Amino acid sequence: MSSRWYPRYFKGNPQLRVFMPNFFMKLVKPEVPQPPNVVHFIVSTEMSKYDIKNYLEKIYKVPVDSVVTYNKMGKTKRSTVGGYIIKDDDYKLAFVTLPKGETFEFPDLFPEEKEAEVKKQQEQLEVLKKEWNQLAKKNQHRKGVPTWLGL
Structure with a gap:
């Protein structure tokens, strides 16, 4: 059931209600x-x-x-x-x-184009992780100091 409350309708006023089904x-x-x-x-x-x-x-x-x-x-x-x-x-x-002749094909939510893009992003993430590890090794002796505070 819907939890929507509509303004009361009075004759002559514009119709403010939108009727949507309460089903899903x-x-x-x-x-x-x-x-x-x-x-x-x-x-x-x-x-x-x-x-x-x-x-x-x-x-x-x-x-x-x-x-x-x-x-x-x-x-x-x-x-x-x-x-x-x-x-x-x-x-x-x-x-x-559905009637004969009608077919339904479930939509492909993850096409191959997107998979190639995801692989590219994962490769970029690996490069960033390597850079972060190199920076962390460089600043090993400066525990508790942020990396952006370089000398």
Whole structure:
């Protein structure tokens, strides 16, 4: 549910309200390989199959063939400090099937171009570490004095 408070509406005043759905849908990569026209979501527990279908069709204009949902219980575990039991929140999984001919490909969040850039940054970091170690060896006898205070 939403925690938004809106100003009261009076006839003749401009409309100050913005109506947004109180639901959430989180796209998740499935644990088991699925057909190319099936998309896996974690959704709000209050959403029904019809809410999910309408949400995707009306807001994102995605054609939906069918929706299968089921509730999963959150995991229980024992606390390391007090020894009491902690339970994660329950959640609902939704498998949305797109019509034949439609496919969904999970977006590539870490393309190869970015990986090359990360490697370049790691190499720069290694060079900086070597320079720092050389500077630290040079100023070994000056403990507690900052390195920028050179003589």
